[in-house]
Amino acid sequence: MREGDAIVATSRERVRARRPMTRRAATTRLAYALVLPSLLIICLLELYPIAYSVWLTTQDVQLDVRGLDAVFVGADNWRHMVRDRALPEIVVTTVHFTGLVVIVTLLLGLGIALLLNQEFRGQRFCRLMLLVPWAIPTVVSGRMWGLALNAGFGVVNTVLRAVGLVDHPVQWLTDPRLAINAVAFAQVWTNVPLVALFLLAALQTIPGELYQAARVDGAGPWRCFWYVTLPSIRTVGLVLVVLTTISSFKVFDLIYVLTNGYAGTMVWYFNVFVQSFKNLNFGYGATLAYTLFVVIAGLTVVYFRLFPLRLEVER
């Protein structure tokens, strides 16, 4: 009996000892089977091209009917970028555009989030309508603002004239001093819903007790806002600054439709497009694109600092 018990016990132990190992291996296998399809397509159509573009930066590329004709030029593209006379102005335009868009989008988004966080009749309708500028394809927004900002018959000029703010039609999309701001205005319109949604979601997580406590301590609405609301949405706000900066770097559709890069609206990203697909200078285009990629990668590091991954998994 005893011996038999001992045998049973050891075999049980063996099973117990072995099971976690095999189960873990099975889990790993399952996990990779699940991740593999998406990983494959991402590697093939995103990471491989990115690696390919490193090679492109060292080439002078000509496309002809038969295919690709690339000549190794070493660091010529990079040297060309450093010396490119057009770039300083493009950098200034990009920074101007991005700064303007980020500041206005965040402030306006916060305003809208605070407004839609109030209780009033029609609040749900307003939250629904907030999605409209987000849902509309950006090309269509471009068309829309092109219509409203038209210098000849655009309604924006008409209204401004009617209230006496300007006395002659403003050339919103052709005046080099104004056009980039007009594009920024359209960009804010398309980007503000998402920012407002994030901030609204953050506002809704603030417990009401915090406000009660602040009120008991004699805080007025402004102090409540300053000491309770703002600190609570700080993290989301910072994340949104990073995300809005990245998305402003990547503005394309609006410029393509509204100004096509003329009138002082040539930003870095659009310049990449023009160099590669209009001038067909793929080597130089890839070099410019790669530089932007590095800048954005830097911002991504900031993003991870602000917003550490939280994956609660135990198995």
Add this chain to the structure above:
Amino acid sequence: MIRPGRLRRALDGAGLYALVGLFLAYTLLPVLWMVLSSILVETDFVRFSSELVLPRRIQLGYYQALLMPWRTQQIEYGVSAEYGYFLLEALWHTTVVATFVATGTVLLGSLAAYAFARLRFPGRVFLVRTYIVVQMIPGLAVLIPLFIVIRGWNLVDTYPGYVLPLIAFFTPFVAWMMLGFLQGIPRELEEAALVDGCSALGALWRIVLPLSVQGLVASLVWGFLSAWGELMFALVLTGTRVKPVAVVVSLGVGEIQARWGFMSAQAVLALLVPLVLALVFQRYLVKGLTAGAVTG
């Protein structure tokens, strides 16, 4: 839950509603203005827009020309029938593209998301980070080499040559969105199923899938909308055999020699499908888009 009502009391009711009015005007008026331009005769619209002279009649000629080109006999309102066929074809192509992209991204993205949310395996954190970093890659940095690759495969201006890159491009975000949803599903339910002898895959199928319908719908709609409005890849990777509606809308006055009102009508038809989808599935979308941000 007690809502902070302080700001509201600070502004009195009238002030609040003035702000609400401003908000609605800001979000809706530009769209309504474009719709208006598409249902007025050109001269009426220009006079309304530039001198605020109220128009007296509306017309649906542009829409008729675009939606029923076979009934457009002569050139009316400066529109010829071929533009109508052009747009209808583009709307169809875009529907095909967006359907494939949405299905593909959700299929691939949610599988990965399940592994990220529920399974512990070596390389998990690294992979999740990769999927986030990939989202930040500027499209053009990929598009330049991608164009050369796709051209080498002879896939430019075909459905796969456009759909597959978009799937690769949108999948990481869908995986991220689904991860947010899946983390919100209590794990105890699956554990109970596992204890009852269900396999991990069985638990995924019978427990997790029914509970993540909201997330799947949100991801599907997001994928569909993103593919529907995509312009940059379309300009480079498509042409005449595949012709997304975004490209058609992006053609300027000079390029198609049409009226403003006609272009507005085109743009309105291009925004209808995404707008309706977004409004119908608003609750799921909002939940999905903000899922990651708030819990973090």
